[in-house]
Amino acid sequence: MFQKHPILKHLLLMVAVSVVVLTVVFLGIKLYARQGHEFELPDMVGADIEDMRADASLDINYVIIDSIYDEHDAGGRILSQDPKAGTRVKKGRKVYVSITAYSADKTFLPDLCDLSVRQAVSQLFSMGLQGGTLRFVESPDRNAVLSLSQNGRTLQAGQEVSRGSRIDMVVGLGDEGGYTVVPFVIGKNAKEARRDVLTASMNVGREIYDAGASRANAVVYRQEPGYTGITRYPLGTEVHLYYRDASEQEAERMIREFKIDSSDIVQPEEPSAEPMDDSYDLEW
The missing domain is CATH 3.30.10.20 (Trypsin Inhibitor V; Chain A)
Known part of the structure; x- marks a missing residue:
């Protein structure tokens, strides 16, 4: 067929090449745009929430979903984050965190x-x-x-x-x-x-x-x-x-x-080591 119609052959070839070129260009533009708007989330667990908010290199909208008081820990420390560290997100993405409370309820x-x-x-x-x-x-x-x-x-x-x-x-x-x-x-x-x-x-x-x-x-x-x-x-x-x-x-x-x-294992002196279940039932 193409031997009888060489012009048709060249037209189809040109169309195919154009489609491939446009696809490559489109994917390249999309990848470039993504690289400019996406970044990898750092590990925030253990960091102070105010220090993270003050970090100008991170364009993140922090949402505190829970605060837990710990008498042994200072308030404002991040305990968990969602999405997790290593996830690629767009700038301005909401990141949900739980922190230590500044005072006890x-x-x-x-x-x-x-x-x-x-x-x-x-x-x-x-x-x-x-x-x-x-x-x-x-x-x-x-x-x-x-x-x-x-x-x-x-x-x-x-x-x-x-x-x-x-x-x-x-x-x-x-x-x-x-x-x-x-x-x-x-x-x-x-x-x-x-x-x-x-x-x-x-x-x-x-x-x-x-x-x-x-x-x-x-x-x-x-x-x-x-x-x-x-x-x-x-x-x-x-x-x-x-x-x-x-x-x-x-x-x-x-x-x-x-x-x-x-x-x-430290064996107590008085009781014998008789089999017991794991329900924590007491023996008197």
Whole structure:
């Protein structure tokens, strides 16, 4: 066909070349425009929100979606960002961040007396409070919260307290005392680990962060005593927690690779190591 109509052949060839050239030019212009309007988001976690806003090289619209008070941290520090670091975004893009609060909000202390430790801890954490120290005393009301205090000052239900503050509890030991199983907290952040330790009627002991570890990203990589699922400890025993920075994937890997180290396990003298489930049920 093209041999009989060479002009048609040349016309079609010219059209094809024109389409290819225009496509390349269009893509080049689009890529150039994108490079001029897009950039890679830096890692903002740990930075001060006001410092980031003052950075003229970043054209970002920051939207604060949550603020969390931490008595150990200064206000305004970025705890999380969305989109994540490394994402390419256009200038003027909204970036959603959570930060540490500059001051603590207030809340009213619920009535926790006569509740079990598990119920009391659950209520405290759901209201943005934290469980402090559990002190067990002789009382026929075993595992029941008898009184609340903060910094040595007795608290009453309905009293105003700061969110994020720690509430100490006096708990009944029962007539014969009791024992519990240390929970497994490897791979959990500080809030989750503290909650699980207290729920098991144990106390949080030393909390040690590796050099350079941030409280926002750190998870537990070591606990003392170690978890066995069967070894029982007296109520109120301290569990020491060691933290280091880890991504979500690294935390999951730590959990998968965790192996019980018998050298870390301290056997209590009185109770026998009979199999128990992992529900933190107490034995009296």
